[in-house]
Amino acid sequence: MHTTVAALLRRGDLMRRSVFVSLIAGAAVTWAVTIRAQPAMLVIGILNSTSAASVPEQFAPFHRGLGEAGYVTGQNVAIEIRSAENDYARLPALAAELVRHRVAVLVAAGGPVAALAAKAATAEIPIVFTVVTDPVKSGLVASLKKPGVKVTGTSGLTSELDPKRLELLQQIKPGARTIGVLVNPNRPDVARQSRELETAADTLKLNLDFQKAGMPDDIEAAFATFAERRLDGVLVTADPFFNSRRGQLVELAKRHALPAIYQWREFATAGGLMSYGPSIAQAYHQAGVYTGRILRGANAAELPVVQPTRFDLVINIKTAKALSLAVPESLRMMANEVIE
Amino acid sequence: MSQRNWLPHLGAATMRLSASAREPKAPRIIPFSAIRAPLFTKYVVLFVGVVCIALLVNGAAQIWFFFREHKASLIRIQYEQAEAAAAKMGQFITGIESQLGWTVQLPWSATTLAQRRTDAWRLLRQVPAVTELAQLDPSGREQLRVSRFALDVVGSGIDFANDPKFREALAQGRYYSEIYFRNDSEPYMTLALAGDRDAGVSVAEVNLTLIWDVVSQIKVGQRGQRSRRSRNIVSDPTTRRW
Numbered sequence: 001m002h003t004t005v006a007a008l009l010r011r012g013d014l015m016r017r018s019v020f021v022s023l024i025a026g027a028a029v030t031w032a033v034t035i036r037a038q039p040a041m042l043v044i045g046i047l048n049s050t051s052a053a054s055v056p057e058q059f060a061p062f063h064r065g066l067g068e069a070g071y072v073t074g075q076n077v078a079i080e081i082r083s084a085e086n087d088y089a090r091l092p093a094l095a096a097e098l099v100r101h102r103v104a105v106l107v108a109a110g111g112p113v114a115a116l117a118a119k120a121a122t123a124e125i126p127i128v129f130t131v132v133t134d135p136v137k138s139g140l141v142a143s144l145k146k147p148g149v150k151v152t153g154t155s156g157l158t159s160e161l162d163p164k165r166l167e168l169l170q171q172i173k174p175g176a177r178t179i180g181v182l183v184n185p186n187r188p189d190v191a192r193q194s195r196e197l198e199t200a201a202d203t204l205k206l207n208l209d210f211q212k213a214g215m216p217d218d219i220e221a222a223f224a225t226f227a228e229r230r231l232d233g234v235l236v237t238a239d240p241f242f243n244s245r246r247g248q249l250v251e252l253a254k255r256h257a258l259p260a261i262y263q264w265r266e267f268a269t270a271g272g273l274m275s276y277g278p279s280i281a282q283a284y285h286q287a288g289v290y291t292g293r294i295l296r297g298a299n300a301a302e303l304p305v306v307q308p309t310r311f312d313l314v315i316n317i318k319t320a321k322a323l324s325l326a327v328p329e330s331l332r333m334m335a336n337e338v339i340e
Numbered sequence: 341m342s343q344r345n346w347l348p349h350l351g352a353a354t355m356r357l358s359a360s361a362r363e364p365k366a367p368r369i370i371p372f373s374a375i376r377a378p379l380f381t382k383y384v385v386l387f388v389g390v391v392c393i394a395l396l397v398n399g400a401a402q403i404w405f406f407f408r409e410h411k412a413s414l415i416r417i418q419y420e421q422a423e424a425a426a427a428k429m430g431q432f433i434t435g436i437e438s439q440l441g442w443t444v445q446l447p448w449s450a451t452t453l454a455q456r457r458t459d460a461w462r463l464l465r466q467v468p469a470v471t472e473l474a475q476l477d478p479s480g481r482e483q484l485r486v487s488r489f490a491l492d493v494v495g496s497g498i499d500f501a502n503d504p505k506f507r508e509a510l511a512q513g514r515y516y517s518e519i520y521f522r523n524d525s526e527p528y529m530t531l532a533l534a535g536d537r538d539a540g541v542s543v544a545e546v547n548l549t550l551i552w553d554v555v556s557q558i559k560v561g562q563r564g565q566r567s568r569r570s571r572n573i574v575s576d577p578t579t580r581r582w
Contacts, residue, residue, distance in 0.1 A: 145525040
């Protein structure tokens with residue numbers, strides 16, 4: 001072989017040499033293609049702080065985003081889901097389980113708790129989180145622009161918008177004096193959340209009645225208290241646990257005839273009075289897109305944390321009528337979506 | 341070797357010796373008989389040299405021209421991209437400006453703050469890129485601030501009379517701020533518009549993320565740099581939103 005090459009080069013036979021070069025190049029390409037075509041089913045691990053069954057519509061946009069990057073579940077990618085069923089203490093063990101499973105990407109769904117558990121479990125596997133209030137403050141990333149560690153995802157203005165929700169609730173029920181606030185005590189930033197709400201309530205001249213609920217039964221009890229104290233309305237604060245108990249919350253507000261405001265549009269479409277915030281569907285779609293890009297070889301540490309650009313106010317007029325609330329024209333004007 | 345045999349050799353050597361003794365400077369002058377063969381070599385060397393130099397010069401010139409042409413076309417492409425991006429940016433801003441226009445149509449005294457607040461919310465609904473709208477009365481005091489994120493502020497009375505966004509808007513009808521970043525990654529711009537009579541000034545904070553993708557696709561080195569109406573916009577391809 002060597003002598004042939006040497007002879008070719010020595011003779012300087014251009015034709016022969018080009019043939020030789022193209023043969024080498026061809027071999028290299030074939031080799032590269034064989035490497036790429038090696039059938040290896042990639043596995044995406046999803047760590048969910050709530051239960052995956054309670055929020056199925058969130059995962060549809062996730063799969064759509066994944067599909068845009070060329071990944072179809074069951075065809076070229078498999079998904080392993082571990083759900084903590086709202087018991088956040090289980091998250092570290094579930095994260096470790098997914099790491100042992102050698103997943104290619106770890107998707108942390110459902111707020112900062114899942115994302116922090118995932119980050120604590122691995123520094124090797126890239127993590128995509130979805131809808132974390134403030135990823136910098138919670139210590140997930142160094143900066144939104146350049147995470148620095150292999151952690152990225154979508155940040156949402158979630159609990160930051162709770163004061164705004166209080167204001168909107170006051171507008172739909174002018175003259176409201178005391179508002180019940182439902183908070184999840186297991187949320188890492190619950191103290192800050194409550195403090196910010198107190199400040200806002202002072203400005204709006206409202207009194208707040210905080211009730212804690214970390215488990216489904218607590219929700220029942222909290223609403224009973226709200227009804228008993230004849231409060232003017234309820235703010236269900238931003239939290240993945242409350243999102244997973246959407247049906248129960250909307251039902252309880254209806255039963256006790258309490259005007260309530262929630263975080264996501266899906267609450268209003270399920271019969272809740274009103275919602276204000278970014279789109280959770282868009283956030284999960286983006287998480288799917290990022291997961292796909294990371295599977296294709298993108299470096300998670302270089303992918304900026306994506307922030308929401310749209311905030312929608314959705315009002316359910318049917319529920320308002322049932323509560324005999326007259327929706328002010330100004331509020332109707334503000335709404336991006338009115339459910340008749 | 342016998343004595344007889346080597347004698348003639350000795351004779352030849354003596355002859356050679358005597359010849360060199362007669363012409364002691366022979367190596368420098370180069371004897372005529374020695375010149376013939378090197379002359380041919382010299383022609384060859386000269387010829388090859390001339391051809392090589394010509395080829396090299398030609399090659400170098402070609403490379404240089406190609407480089408210049410390539411650079412010029414790259415610059416042209418980038419310039420065109422920049423022009424297109426600037427046009428799109430311009431369109432985007434003009435669109436927002438025209439929407440902002442009707443918030444400063446009525447004189448200040450003809451409207452109530454409640455009315456203005458409703459109008460402000462309508463604007464926010466119409467224009468997703470505007471995240472905050474402040475209304476300054478004709479004396480430059482902030483009377484209303486409506487935001488998507490924070491609580492609305494009515495009648496704060498903060499004095500903006502000496503602020504460029506108020507002064508420039510009054511003098512030239514409109515004001516554009518430098519691009520600034522919120523949360524270290526969201527590009528924003530302040531846009532202020534003054535009404536005809538004593539309508540006051542509307543100040544909008546515009547999130548440029550929606551148009552940013554257009555700008556950030558153009559790359560110059562690690563970071564792009566583009567300008568619009570003499571204001572520099574540094575495009576960072578890593579900034580993205582959902």
